[in-house]
Amino acid sequence: MPIIVLGLSHRSSPVALRERFAFADARIPASLAQIRTSGIADEAVILSTCNRVEVYAATQLEPAKAFSELKQFLTTIHDYRDPLTDELYSLSEPQSIHHLFKVAGGLDSMVLGETEILGQLKQAYDLALKHGHTGARLNKAFQRAFNVAKHIRTETNIQRGSVSVASVAVELAEKIFNSLADRDVMVIGAGDTSEKTARALMSRGARSVVVANRTYERAVTLATELGGRAVQFDDWAHEFAKIDIVISSTAAPHHILDRTKLEPLMKLRRDRPLLLIDIAVPRDIDPEVNFLENVYLYNVDDLQSIADDYLTQRKDEIARCEAIIAEKARALLSAATPSHTSHVTHHLPNHA
């Protein structure tokens, strides 16, 4: 039973398309159940982050048929009717295993070598495991993927330098502000990446942090951890006059900040520079605000070009990582081959 992957990522599609295909966490178990009950796959894991939406499946169907049905499933569940060409990629073994290992190791991430994706992959796997949607094939492949990620992290220099969304955000802040020491940060939506970004800014001397989250308790917890204070989600705009850097990562399905809303707020701030980091998918901040004076907006796609440059600088490390991945994938597939063969042989009499 081979493992296949169907999905779209920052490499294949723009954020506007990825946000259409994104899965909310609460929806994933039911979607996995649907994949299995419809007979597309026996085991499945859905990974949905701001940079990728991927379905990993162990299926008995022919790969071509499985891809076609998974694509149909994705477009139907998201009510997507426009034509898709190269935005969706489909991989079967051994490329699917290579891909899984690359994703776990951060080699397919927007910011090369970042570790946030490993946490997100573990979370996606745990969710599928908890609801009983994984089996021997995916369990082994994912466990091996986590092992490969650890190996890459310890054996190579792939994480050296600014390789995370958080550190790139800090770099950008340092290109705008004279000093981060007297800057006030606001976190809207207490996600993992926004927490790391806020933490990185605080570690570089940012003066204070304000956290606004729909779940107020979560905002209080994060604010306590960061040494800041929490505000009610509906009150975040009242705090804006004092804020210099905003990190937004809510799960809102629409823009929470647009030009009409920001213009009067900028006047209150006497047009001091404002750095907006929108790491939410769907995006929280209307791209139009970047045309406002003294407003600097960056979304996840904006970091792509920066990551690309790091990519060229770390070519040697990529080659080393890919050698590790190739070796581990070969080992996994050769270990799976006897059982896979016996599985097929077992069914041969039926076919006969």
Next chain:
Amino acid sequence: MVYGVCMIHAVFLWRKGFRQHDHVSFFLMLLGLVLHTAAMVGRGFSLQRCPVNNLYEATIFLAWALALACLIVSLLPRLRFVSAFAAPVLFVIGVFALMPSLDPPHGPKPEFTGWVTSLHASFILLAYGSFGLASVAGMMFLTQQHNLKFNKLRAVLSLLPPIQRLEIVTGRLVLVGFVMLTIGLYAGGHLPRPDGVAYWKETKVVWSGLLWAFYLALLIGRWRFAFAGRRFACGVIGVFAFLLLTFWGTNLLSTLHNP
């Protein structure tokens, strides 16, 4: 010529996004300054006095002071590219200095005599230098600000200083220049003038008053009306461009400065 080459090199640096400092602009500027100094010293020896006696020499002295200031500032790691931005300004000043009538044949005595005259000339020249540096900082601000908005990779990889620091530097240089211009103009008001010259109708006086008002408007706008960021930088560059473009013409029309 060397400042012109430095300006052409600055275009290449700009196209590369100021990613790596290759020291070429620094050494070109240094070469320009050495030749500039040699020419000034040569002229000084030939005249047997300090060569700041007429408008040509004053303009050349201003360019020399600007080049020296830029070279010193560019020793700071975050301001290494200042010479690349200063080169076009120096080149333009050099071209304007070569305009006719700025360098009349020297008489037996220096044209600038007396301490009030010296105060007037030196403070106004220093003010122009300060405005020139402010416009250089303004150009750096506009380059980096545009990159931060629309060419984000270039912004991250460039070695230019943060835009907020550039804005602070621009504002302070304008303020310093404005104070010196005010002192210089005040001293100029106390200079003896030829009979029959209507002071407030005199071209150079009107032009200087206009320049003073422009810089005052920029400072008040920044201080009271949030006229900051890109608009302030554009204003500083625009007013300095006005200064450069009209300096020669107003001097030719002035009965006080070009009797």
